[in-house]
Every structure is written in structure tokens, then in C-alpha cells.
Amino acid sequence: MYFKGVETKFNQPDRNEDAPYVNRHLTVFESQCRPLSKGIPVPLDENTRNKAERFILDNSPETEVYLEEHLTEVQQRDMAANHKLIHKKEFRSWFHKKIYDLHQLGSLEHADELLALASGSNLLAYSYQACIVNGVRFVSYNRDQNRITQNSGVCVAGTEGFNYYGQLEEILEVSFTGSYSVVLFRCKWFNTDPKKKKTITVNNITSINVSGEWYKDELFILASQAKQVFYIDDLVRGRDWKVVQEVNHRQVWDFPDASDMIADVDVVHDTNSLNFVLTVDLGELVVQQSDVPATQVNMAHRPSLVVQEDDGFINDNEDDMANSVEEAEDEDELIVDLSDDNTDDVCPIDVDVISEDSDYST
Known part of the structure; x- marks a missing residue:
């Protein structure tokens, strides 16, 4: 190459280069x-x-x-x-x-x-x-x-x-x-x-x-x-x-001591200049309550939503969901009014009973 062995601004040594490091115990x-x-x-x-x-x-x-x-x-x-x-x-x-x-x-x-x-x-x-x-x-x-x-x-x-x-x-x-x-x-x-x-x-x-x-x-x-x-x-x-x-000198960084660094690796600071996507692999989610034994939920299947009749409000409470499932067993079909007052169209929704031993299904 033409510039081989020639000092340029890309390969010239730093003007403020330190002395060679010598390892000492003191x-x-x-x-x-x-x-x-x-x-x-x-x-x-x-x-x-x-x-x-x-x-x-x-x-x-x-x-x-x-x-x-x-x-x-x-x-x-x-x-x-x-x-x-x-x-x-x-x-x-x-x-x-x-x-x-x-x-x-x-x-x-x-x-x-x-x-x-x-x-x-x-x-x-x-x-x-x-x-x-x-x-x-x-x-x-x-x-x-x-x-x-x-x-x-x-x-x-x-x-x-x-x-x-x-x-x-x-x-x-x-x-x-x-x-x-x-x-x-x-x-x-x-x-x-x-x-x-x-x-x-x-x-x-x-x-x-x-x-x-x-x-x-x-x-x-x-x-x-x-x-x-x-x-x-x-x-x-x-x-x-x-x-x-x-001033902060060029090519000089003030790294904190190891004792001053936060040991909690779960904290992501907003001062990080990198653009990255944080991905969390949940795998199998274990739901644990104080009075109910642990139940494994397969996250590959999405749980069905139980729709209540009162004002279209969706309640995630487990006790209310259980009562809704019992009411759904007594009825062949639950009709939910999704239309305006001026129309007579209705939307039928079949509700499947969710057993405690089986996975959630849609």
C-alpha cells in the first residue's frame, strides 16, 4: 500500500500517552x-x-x-x-x-x-x-x-x-x-x-x-x-x-470504584447510552397464593376471558370468575349486548368451563 509505514492522523501515537505501566505491590x-x-x-x-x-x-x-x-x-x-x-x-x-x-x-x-x-x-x-x-x-x-x-x-x-x-x-x-x-x-x-x-x-x-x-x-x-x-x-x-x-479530557474516563458500583444487576439505569431491547423469557409462570397450592400455568395458551353482564366491565378477580363459570354451566348460551340502543343485533359468545386440572383453552 502507498501509505504503508507513513505516519498519518489515523495511526500517529497519542500526544498524551502515559508511561509504560509497571506493576508494583505498594x-x-x-x-x-x-x-x-x-x-x-x-x-x-x-x-x-x-x-x-x-x-x-x-x-x-x-x-x-x-x-x-x-x-x-x-x-x-x-x-x-x-x-x-x-x-x-x-x-x-x-x-x-x-x-x-x-x-x-x-x-x-x-x-x-x-x-x-x-x-x-x-x-x-x-x-x-x-x-x-x-x-x-x-x-x-x-x-x-x-x-x-x-x-x-x-x-x-x-x-x-x-x-x-x-x-x-x-x-x-x-x-x-x-x-x-x-x-x-x-x-x-x-x-x-x-x-x-x-x-x-x-x-x-x-x-x-x-x-x-x-x-x-x-x-x-x-x-x-x-x-x-x-x-x-x-x-x-x-x-x-x-x-x-x-473539564473532562478527551480519551480519559473516570470509572467508579468497584465498591461504589451497585451490586443489583436487575436495575437498568436510564443513563445507559446503548439502544437495546430488554427481553424476558417467562417460561412457565408459577402462580402462588397464600391459601391455594401452587398451580402451573402454561404460557403457550392464553386464558379465556369471562365477560360479565354489568356495564361491560371485565373483572379479573378469581372469586368472581368462579361464580361466573358456575352461572355459565346452568345456561346453554350467554348473550352479551354489544350493540347500541337503536339496534337489535346481538353477539352470542360460547363460554367454555375451565377445569382446574386442564390447561386454559380458547
């Missing part, structure tokens, strides 16, 4: 990205390194059991002490010893990754200006200022019932022993405390005040936790206010 080690800029090696000072490692340990589901165990030990050691402060200072060294002791006993699952996490990060990290995470392009704020596009706005869902909004300052890849690494976003968080009316939502339009800053000691988030947002000038409230614009 969730934090799955926070990866595809860098779009050259990585610059940066030495980590002790303060930044401690904050980064502390955040990684606190946001790893596999370390929750160790965090709870250490906090319990601290509480039992001294009931009057500041437990949270002691727990924060001592957990890293305690966790290191705990993991190595379990490894010596041979009772440690996913030992390589836990040992790497317990040993601490390397003193040298890599800094990037742009990357792609989950099919979305992120750019640091310093690089974003020189562009007409915007890719530095980030949002993280909070546990207090509202979102945290900020801007991406730096993309940092923290390395561990054994070729493991974690990609972190260092962010500047705007003070959007809704209690102080720093966030206003009217008609599903959210405006935030960007004049203040908070959580200066908690700058890091996992790259996989970030959701991209865009900030537009709020012409109504002034220069310190921005309208938050959330």
Missing part, C-alpha cells in the same frame, strides 16, 4: 509519570526529604497497620504526652527497625518493596517542568507563565467535604533503593477555607480567593492524586478571585 510506587522535559538532579535538604518521606508513608495503604501500631505504643508509653508529635518524629526510625525485624523472621510480604520504603529515599531527586499523568498534561507554574495555555492548576479532594485548589510548582521524582521511585507534585495551596468564605459556589459555578496561602508544611501530593483544573478571572468579585473550570 500503591505509592505506582505513582509514575512520563516526563516531557529533561530531568534535573536536585539534592534534597533534610527538611524537604523528611516532608516527602512522611507524606509517602502516610499515603501508602500498606503502611496503615504499622502507623496504628506505633501510635498505640506511643499512647501506652506516656498518657500525658503529645502523642501525635511523638508519633510524627519517631515513626520513620521505628518503621525501619520493624520492617527489618520482620524480614529477619521471614514473615514479611512484598519484602523488597517494603525494605526499600523503610530504608528511606536517596539524597538526590530529579526535578521536571512538565509531565503526563493518567493521560493529562501537567506543566509547572513557572513554565506556564510563558505560555498562552494553562496546565498548572491542580485540585485534590479533601476529607472534610470540600476540595483543595492550588498550582503546581515542581514535579519531583524521589528515588528509593532497588530502582523504586515515587513521583510527587509540590504545590502551592490557596487558602480556600469555605468557613471563611474563601470558596463560593453559586449555580454550580465555583469561585475561589487566591490571595492567601495555607498548608505550607504539607506541599506534596502523589502525582496520581492530582486532578487538573483551570482558573479564569472572576470579573464579578475582583482580581483576587478565580472561577474554577473543571
Whole structure:
């Protein structure tokens, strides 16, 4: 073929293609990205390194059991002490010893990754200006200022019932022993405390005040936790206010977790975009009443209708139907007047008695 081997718009790779997936047992080690800029090696000072490692340990589901165990030990050691402060200072060294002791006993699952996490990060990290995470392009704020596009706005869902909004300052890849690494976003968080009316939502339009800053000691988030947002000038409230614009990126779908999905498969939601015909095979219908034993009805035969004389009303009540059948046995023929008052035409209908042992017949 003429175009064989030629890149066209139909076969060109996606611009926002993710990095190759690497299966890891620890969730934090799955926070990866595809860098779009050259990585610059940066030495980590002790303060930044401690904050980064502390955040990684606190946001790893596999370390929750160790965090709870250490906090319990601290509480039992001294009931009057500041437990949270002691727990924060001592957990890293305690966790290191705990993991190595379990490894010596041979009772440690996913030992390589836990040992790497317990040993601490390397003193040298890599800094990037742009990357792609989950099919979305992120750019640091310093690089974003020189562009007409915007890719530095980030949002993280909070546990207090509202979102945290900020801007991406730096993309940092923290390395561990054994070729493991974690990609972190260092962010500047705007003070959007809704209690102080720093966030206003009217008609599903959210405006935030960007004049203040908070959580200066908690700058890091996992790259996989970030959701991209865009900030537009709020012409109504002034220069310190921005309208938050959330978008759905092309070829990116937000699938719910399995725990959030409804287990009832009998419910058909009207949000389904497929056009389909729902077919139900009844087979043999079993009619069960409280005082009558179950009777099988063959759906291949349609039941006969018993027509009453009163105003042409059809009654499906079983007791009334039985009385009508008894009256039909005493008469040779039931005449039903289907004509108007001015005519004398009548329509004779033969009524067959329905036995309880036989199928319904017409």
C-alpha cells in the first residue's frame, strides 16, 4: 500500500500517552509519570526529604497497620504526652527497625518493596517542568507563565467535604533503593477555607480567593492524586478571585470504584447510552397464593376471558370468575349486548368451563 509505514492522523501515537505501566505491590510506587522535559538532579535538604518521606508513608495503604501500631505504643508509653508529635518524629526510625525485624523472621510480604520504603529515599531527586499523568498534561507554574495555555492548576479532594485548589510548582521524582521511585507534585495551596468564605459556589459555578496561602508544611501530593483544573478571572468579585473550570479530557474516563458500583444487576439505569431491547423469557409462570397450592400455568395458551353482564366491565378477580363459570354451566348460551340502543343485533359468545386440572383453552 502507498501509505504503508507513513505516519498519518489515523495511526500517529497519542500526544498524551502515559508511561509504560509497571506493576508494583505498594500503591505509592505506582505513582509514575512520563516526563516531557529533561530531568534535573536536585539534592534534597533534610527538611524537604523528611516532608516527602512522611507524606509517602502516610499515603501508602500498606503502611496503615504499622502507623496504628506505633501510635498505640506511643499512647501506652506516656498518657500525658503529645502523642501525635511523638508519633510524627519517631515513626520513620521505628518503621525501619520493624520492617527489618520482620524480614529477619521471614514473615514479611512484598519484602523488597517494603525494605526499600523503610530504608528511606536517596539524597538526590530529579526535578521536571512538565509531565503526563493518567493521560493529562501537567506543566509547572513557572513554565506556564510563558505560555498562552494553562496546565498548572491542580485540585485534590479533601476529607472534610470540600476540595483543595492550588498550582503546581515542581514535579519531583524521589528515588528509593532497588530502582523504586515515587513521583510527587509540590504545590502551592490557596487558602480556600469555605468557613471563611474563601470558596463560593453559586449555580454550580465555583469561585475561589487566591490571595492567601495555607498548608505550607504539607506541599506534596502523589502525582496520581492530582486532578487538573483551570482558573479564569472572576470579573464579578475582583482580581483576587478565580472561577474554577473543571473539564473532562478527551480519551480519559473516570470509572467508579468497584465498591461504589451497585451490586443489583436487575436495575437498568436510564443513563445507559446503548439502544437495546430488554427481553424476558417467562417460561412457565408459577402462580402462588397464600391459601391455594401452587398451580402451573402454561404460557403457550392464553386464558379465556369471562365477560360479565354489568356495564361491560371485565373483572379479573378469581372469586368472581368462579361464580361466573358456575352461572355459565346452568345456561346453554350467554348473550352479551354489544350493540347500541337503536339496534337489535346481538353477539352470542360460547363460554367454555375451565377445569382446574386442564390447561386454559380458547
